[in-house]
Amino acid sequence: MDRRYDPHEIEARWQADWRARDAYRTADTSDKPKFYCLDFFPYPSGDGLSVGHCRNYVPTDAISRFYRMRGYNVLHPMGWDAFGLPAENYAIKMGVHPRIATEANITTYRRQMDLIGLSFDWSREISSIDPDYYRWTQWFFLLMYERGLAYRGTGAQWWCPVDKTILANEQVEQGKCWRCGSDVSKVDLEQWYFGITEYAQRLLDDLATINWPEKIKLMQTNWIGRSEGAEVDFPLVGRADALTVFTTRPDTLFGATYMVLAPEHPLVDGLTNDKQRAAVNAYQAIARRESEIERLSTEKEKTGVFIGAYAVNPVNSEEIPIWISDYVLMGYGTGAIMAVPAHDERDFQFAMLFELPIIEVIAPPDGAQGTLAEAYTGDGFMVNSGRFDGMAAPGAAFDAIVDWLGERGLAGKKINFKLRDWLISRQRYWGVPIPIVYCDACGIVPVPADQLPVLLPEVEDYQPTGDAKSPLARSEAFVTTTCPTCGGHARRETDTMDTFLCSSWYHLRYPSPRYATAAFDRAAVDYWLPVDMYVGGAEHAVMHLLYARFFTKVLYDAGHVGFDEPYTTLRNQGMILAEDGQKMSKSKGNVVTPDSVVERYGADSLRVYELFIAPFEQAVAWNDRGVQGCSRFLGRYWNFACEVIAASGSGVPGDEDDEERGRQVLRTLHKTVRKVTNDMQAFRFNTVVSTMMEAQNEIVDTWTGARGALTLAQWREVLSSFSLLLAPAAPHIAEEVWHMLGAGGSVLDVSWPTWDEELAADAVVTVVVQVNGKLRDRLVVSVEAEKDDVLAEARGAANTHRFLESKQIVKEIYVPGKLVNFVVS
RNA sequence: GCCGAAGUGGCGGAACUGGCAGACGCGCCGGACUCAAAAUCCGGUCCCGUUCACGCGGGGUGAGGGUUCGAUUCCCUCCUUCGGCACCA
Numbered sequence: 023m024d025r026r027y028d029p030h031e032i033e034a035r036w037q038a039d040w041r042a043r044d045a046y047r048t049a050d051t052s053d054k055p056k057f058y059c060l061d062f063f064p065y066p067s068g069d070g071l072s073v074g075h076c077r078n079y080v081p082t083d084a085i086s087r088f089y090r091m092r093g094y095n096v097l098h099p100m101g102w103d104a105f106g107l108p109a110e111n112y113a114i115k116m117g118v119h120p121r122i123a124t125e126a127n128i129t130t131y132r133r134q135m136d137l138i139g140l141s142f143d144w145s146r147e148i149s150s151i152d153p154d155y156y157r158w159t160q161w162f163f164l165l166m167y168e169r170g171l172a173y174r175g176t177g178a179q180w181w182c183p184v185d186k187t188i189l190a191n192e193q194v195e196q197g198k199c200w201r202c203g204s205d206v207s208k209v210d211l212e213q214w215y216f217g218i219t220e221y222a223q224r225l226l227d228d229l230a231t232i233n234w235p236e237k238i239k240l241m242q243t244n245w246i247g248r249s250e251g252a253e254v255d256f257p258l259v260g261r262a263d264a265l266t267v268f269t270t271r272p273d274t275l276f277g278a279t280y281m282v283l284a285p286e287h288p289l290v291d292g293l294t295n296d297k298q299r300a301a302v303n304a305y306q307a308i309a310r311r312e313s314e315i316e317r318l319s320t321e322k323e324k325t326g327v328f329i330g331a332y333a334v335n336p337v338n339s340e341e342i343p344i345w346i347s348d349y350v351l352m353g354y355g356t357g358a359i360m361a362v363p364a365h366d367e368r369d370f371q372f373a374m375l376f377e378l379p380i381i382e383v384i385a386p387p388d389g390a391q392g393t394l395a396e397a398y399t400g401d402g403f404m405v406n407s408g409r410f411d412g413m414a415a416p417g418a419a420f421d422a423i424v425d426w427l428g429e430r431g432l433a434g435k436k437i438n439f440k441l442r443d444w445l446i447s448r449q450r451y452w453g454v455p456i457p458i459v460y461c462d463a464c465g466i467v468p469v470p471a472d473q474l475p476v477l478l479p480e481v482e483d484y485q486p487t488g489d490a491k492s493p494l495a496r497s498e499a500f501v502t503t504t505c506p507t508c509g510g511h512a513r514r515e516t517d518t519m520d521t522f523l524c525s526s527w528y529h530l531r532y533p534s535p536r537y538a539t540a541a542f543d544r545a546a547v548d549y550w551l552p553v554d555m556y557v558g559g560a561e562h563a564v565m566h567l568l569y570a571r572f573f574t575k576v577l578y579d580a581g582h583v584g585f586d587e588p589y590t591t592l593r594n595q596g597m598i599l600a601e602d603g604q605k606m607s608k609s610k611g612n613v614v615t616p617d618s619v620v621e622r623y624g625a626d627s628l629r630v631y632e633l634f635i636a637p638f639e640q641a642v643a644w645n646d647r648g649v650q651g652c653s654r655f656l657g658r659y660w661n662f663a664c665e666v667i668a669a670s671g672s673g674v675p676g677d678e679d680d681e682e683r684g685r686q687v688l689r690t691l692h693k694t695v696r697k698v699t700n701d702m703q704a705f706r707f708n709t710v711v712s713t714m715m716e717a718q719n720e721i722v723d724t725w726t727g728a729r730g731a732l733t734l735a736q737w738r739e740v741l742s743s744f745s746l747l748l749a750p751a752a753p754h755i756a757e758e759v760w761h762m763l764g765a766g767g768s769v770l771d772v773s774w775p776t777w778d779e780e781l782a783a784d785a786v787v788t789v790v791v792q793v794n795g796k797l798r799d800r801l802v803v804s805v806e807a808e809k810d811d812v813l814a815e816a817r818g819a820a821n822t823h824r825f826l827e828s829k830q831i832v833k834e835i836y837v838p839g840k841l842v843n844f845v846v847s
Numbered sequence: 848g849c850c851g852a853a854g855u856g857g858c859g860g861a862a863c864u865g866g867c868a869g870a871c872g873c874g875c876c877g878g879a880c881u882c883a884a885a886a887u888c889c890g891g892u893c894c895c896g897u898u899c900a901c902g903c904g905g906g907g908u909g910a911g912g913g914u915u916c917g918a919u920u921c922c923c924u925c926c927u928u929c930g931g932c933a934c935c936a
Contacts, residue, residue: 240851241931249935269936282936322934347934354935361936367848368934440935563931634872636859641929645859651872657887700863712861712871719871790867795917797867821903835916841866845916 027660029624029653033754037139045770048143050533050546052095058550059086059096060532060589062558062566063103063150063525066127068112071134072606073614073632073644074598080632081595081707082557083140087750088702090141091774097550098141099532101148102128105156105521110452113484120452120484124151138616138625139753141770146535150454150524155531157475158541159523160457162573165580167458167468171217174466177445178208181490208310211490213447213517214456218572222246222439224586225571234592235639241563247440252424254433256281256333256360258293259341265289265333268355268438271365272427273419275337276407277383278360279373281344282326284352285309293344295330302329302346309348324349324372335360336432337423338408347372355438363397370397383407384415444569446520451484451493453518461505461512470506476514492516525566526573529553529588547583556589559597567592593705596640603643614644626752627653633707633751655715656755659748662722663759666741669734684731685785687724690717691740692782695775698747707751714747738763743775791816792843793825801842809836816842 040046061082064075071079086098102124109120109127116123128149135142148155166172184204218225226246229239251270258265265281283290285306294302305327326347335342349368350359363373363380373380382394384402404410404419413419427433447456455476457469469476479500484493494500494516505512531537533546570588578586599605600612607613619628630652636642694717701710721740724731732740742763749756749769760769784805789812791799799819803812813834816822822844829846836842 237851237930244850244932247932247935251936267936271936324934349934349936351935359936366936368936371934438935560930631872634859640853640860642859645873647873648859654887655872697863708859709861709871715871788867792866792917795866795915800867833916835866837866841917843866843916 025664027657027755029626029656029755032758033139033620033625036754036757037136040768040770043768044145045768046098046141046143047145048097048099049095051549054093054095056550057086057089057094057096057555058529058553059089059098059555060529060553060557061100062556062562063101063528064131065103065106065108065521066124066131067108068123068127069608069613070127070130071616072598073616073619073628074606076138076616076628076632077595077598077635078557078559079135079140080138080629081638081705082555084629084633084707084750085555085702085705086141087753087770088774090770091746091749091772093773097146097532098143099146099148099535100135100140100142100144101146101528101532102131102150103521103525103528104128104149104151105453105518105524107450107452110450110484113452119480121151134616137620138628141753146532148528148531148535150521150528153475153477154536154538156454156478156524158531159454159519159527160469160474160476161471161541162523162527163457163519164468164471164474165582166216166576169576169580171220171576172446173215173217174212175215175443176210176212177215179211179213179449179490180206181209182206209490211447211449213445214458214515216444216446216572218444218569219439219441221572221575222248222441223437224575225441225568228571228575228587232587232592233590235560235594238560238563238567238592238594242568245441245564245568249438249440251436251438252420252433253356253436254336254360254427255431256336256342259332259334264432265344265358266356267358267360268436269360271362271416271420272423272433273404273410273413273415274362274365274383275335275360275423276404276410277362277364277381278335278342279363279379279381280342280361281333282350282359282361282369282372283329283344283346284350284357285346285348286352287346287350287357289358290329290346293329293331298328298330301327305346324368324375326372326376328376336427336430343378345372345376353442354440364394365397365399367397367399370394381406444520444572446523447517448520449486449490449492450518451478451481453521454478454524455494456515456517456519458515459503459505459512460515461508461510463510464505464507464512467505467507467512473506478518492518494518522566522569526569527577529556529570530583544582551583552585552587553589554591556592557595560594594639596636596638596642598635599641599643601644601646606644614646619646619649623649623653624656624754626656626755629753630656630711630751634711636708638705638707652711655711655718656752658722659718659744660755660759662718662725663741663745663762665725666734666737667762669729669737680728680731683724683728684736687721687731687740688736688781689784690720691743692777692779693717695743695747695777696782699774699777702750711751714744718744745769746772746775787839789816789839790841791819791822792841793822794845795843796825798822798825805839809838812836813842816844 059082061078086096090096104124109124112118112123113120150156163172182202182204184202226243226248229242249270251268252272253266253268254272254275255264255266290302324347326345328343328345331344332341333344349372350357361369361372363369363378364382365384380394383404383406384398385405386398386400386402401417402415404413404415410419410422413422424433424435455478457474457476459467459469461467479497481493481497486493501513501516503512503514504510527541530542530547530551533550534543537543574583574588575586577583602612604610604612616628627649631649634652635648694713697713698710701713725737742765745756745759746769753770757769786802787805789801789803790797791801799822801812801815801819813836817826826844826846831844832847833845834842
């Protein structure tokens with residue numbers, strides 16, 4: 023039994039054994055409580071996994087194993103979000119079909135995940151590029167369409183004039199095309215949208231019901247951007263209609279001295295007078311071209327043009343001029359604002375530049391009034407506002423003004439959201455075809471569900487065309503079809519779907535991954551969902567996590583699922599940086615792969631270090647020597663295990679001193695079980711490991727120095743419990759030792775150890791003695807010691823005594839088991 | 848600019864509810880083993896002062912202030928770093 027710790031031999035052997043036994047197969051049904059532990063749907067990139075990815079997968083694997091040992095039926099699946107641009111761009115460059123490249127990447131991912139001993143149930147593996155999967159992604163599109171949540175709309179899309187292609191947002195860097203570096207502009211395209219804004223309020227409200235990091239909830243809250251205000255009508259001079267604006271400060275209406283429309287506002291053409299037309303048209307053209315490129319510059323000077331028209335301020339009947347400016351966005355509110363320069367920073371800047379009147383209508387609480395050097399946006403009371411003067415604003419004034427105008431039908435309360443509808447069309451090949459046909463006779467016709475999937479055809483050339491269409495548009499065989507309704511001539515939609523659709527429902531597929539008659543088996547989903555523990559990077563705070571919540575609510579409303587939030591608990595792992603503190607990237611050549619670490623130290627050491635490296639959610643730099651430290655920890659565990667197992671006889675009965683050391687070993691063990699259990703549940707993996715290191719140091723010290731402290735049977739019991747605690751983090755070595763101990767079954771299925779509070783309780787405690795808050799002595803006393811005895815002992819303690827001499831004790835603080843503090847004059 | 852998070856040894860970090868700051872690991876220093884090195888094992892390691900030494904004293908958790916017998920922990924102001932949003936009326 024004097025074997026050296028050889029992780030490679032042990033890990034290969036047990037991985038083969040677990041595979042042969044199908045040890046990670048999850049039962050579809052069980053009497054046990056369920057626990058669904060899910061990682062974010064990974065995109066299998068060509069670079070394979072780095073140790074940074076393992077920061078996600080190792081902790082969720084440890085948690086899955088932990089819950090399994092605690093008697094849960096655990097679902098811990100893996101699959102691939104395999105559509106997407108990188109594979110398509112690779113295809114354009116290298117001429118390799120995206121499917122070939124993607125499948126090679128998946129093979130690498132799976133190999134690496136097995137290498138580090140992840141306990142995925144591979145029988146449930148899914149891939150978004152599999153027609154048996156994406157036919158249901160298409161089905162979800164139809165569901166949205168049926169429910170009026172999928173619609174055609176015109177939207178601006180980035181366009182590169184050199185590459186003659188539409189670009190996704192992330193392909194535009196600083197207003198330039200990522201590939202050729204030329205300036206991009208926006209073109210209008212008719213595209214498909216999902217009406218996520220209809221769910222804005224519920225997406226906001228239900229954040230209160232889920233256990234997610236506050237940071238993520240806050241980001242979603244800000245993204246949704248609820249804003250309470252009012253819509254107010256400003257009658258147009260010389261016309262019968264009115265201009266409607268949204269404002270959050272109706273209390274400042276008396277200070278509205280001009281109006282501003284977004285340059286693309288539909289009323290601009292009709293309102294512009296002949297004298298201003300040329301200037302207005304020129305401004306519109308510029309605003310359109312520069313679009314968001316110029317808006318990237320933070321402190322851009324305001325621009326705008328007067329259009330030669332006037333509106334009437336409904337509170338005082340003043341006629342005020344109407345301007346256009348790109349600081350008003352068409353996509354928010356009504357695309358028009360009333361400008362109150364005295365109390366809005368943007369309006370103030372604009373008014374100063376174009377010498378428009380500034381009227382102060384809110385005075386600060388201290389009453390100071392006068393010439394404004396900047397806009398006053400705080401609270402106060404109304405002035406220069408006729409009958410409303412003196413009223414607290416916005417406070418009481420908000421309702422008073424809105425109600426007053428509301429009586430004349432000129433205003434009403436209104437809630438706006440920043441959230442926009444979800445543009446799902448992509449002019450790309452490597453995605454899920456949108457299941458729609460355009461019939462010459464019937465118009466837009468959805469492909470019936472029983473005719474799905476609309477298969478993605480093979481094409482020769484992935485290069486996007488110059489006409490803002492997907493490469494699919496060149497495939498006549500794909501495009502030309504018959505109308506499902508009338509059988510007449512029809513053409514298929516050639517855009518594909520945003521890949522975020524694939525990841526919006528994948529968690530529903532794992533419970534019944536091969537289900538052929540629907541996206542999911544309702545009974546399986548009822549059992550497993552919602553996901554109990556969902557783990558991934560914080561970079562998906564608003565996109566994926568918001569879309570998946572939206573999908574779930576739509577499914578709930580349609581009666582397909584019985585819950586309306588998909589992920590009960592969410593955790594974000596921190597990033598792992600390279601040793602130099604920079605982001606790991608292939609181009610910097612500083613990527614550390616799990617393969618290289620496993621080769622040097624083995625999978626268990628890698629796993630332990632991934633847990634130990636830092637608090638779970640915190641970014642941290644990788645350190646190869648740190649893995650070595652974890653490897654040493656496992657090496658000492660191995661040596662200890664071999665010694666205990668090789669030892670013979672019943673142990674030497676110890677003397678009295680040994681007896682106390684034996685009790686101490688058991689105390690440490692029970693404390694460790696308690697702390698490891700609690701910290702695992704709390705995702706404090708770094709202290710799980712450090713606690714075990716501390717415990718092992720103490721246990722092995724006693725084993726080495728005072729073996730008679732426990733009987734051999736007790737030592738084996740200590741080793742056995744300790745091995746179980748180690749199993750989630752380092753399953754291979756734990757399994758090996760478990761078998762060396764001759765215990766039955768696999769360590770994967772043994773019950774998690776429990777602790778005994780009495781055995782974990784300290785017999786004596788160290789009480790610190792302070793004088794005026796400064797540490798002077800330490801006393802070791804029984805936990806049952808009486809207050810008066812402790813105080814007396816404290817007063818007499820050698821060093822303390824020196825500081826009490828010739829002093830008056832004013833106060834004695836006593837915290838049982840912790841400290842004594844003498845306050846002296 | 849606005850919103851949010853975080854600042855503790857040479858490094859990663861620990862400290863449960865306001866009660867021994869620096870656990871655990873890395874690194875470094877010294878020692879053992881070795882012809883030597885690696886590996887392994889043992890001891891030391893916040894700073895300053897003092898002592899032959901065991902000790903003892905002072906300072907110390909980004910800076911300054913406050914509350915408290917007592918603050919890494921609570922409150923205020925400021926600085927720095929990171930993340931998000933970026934004319935949303």
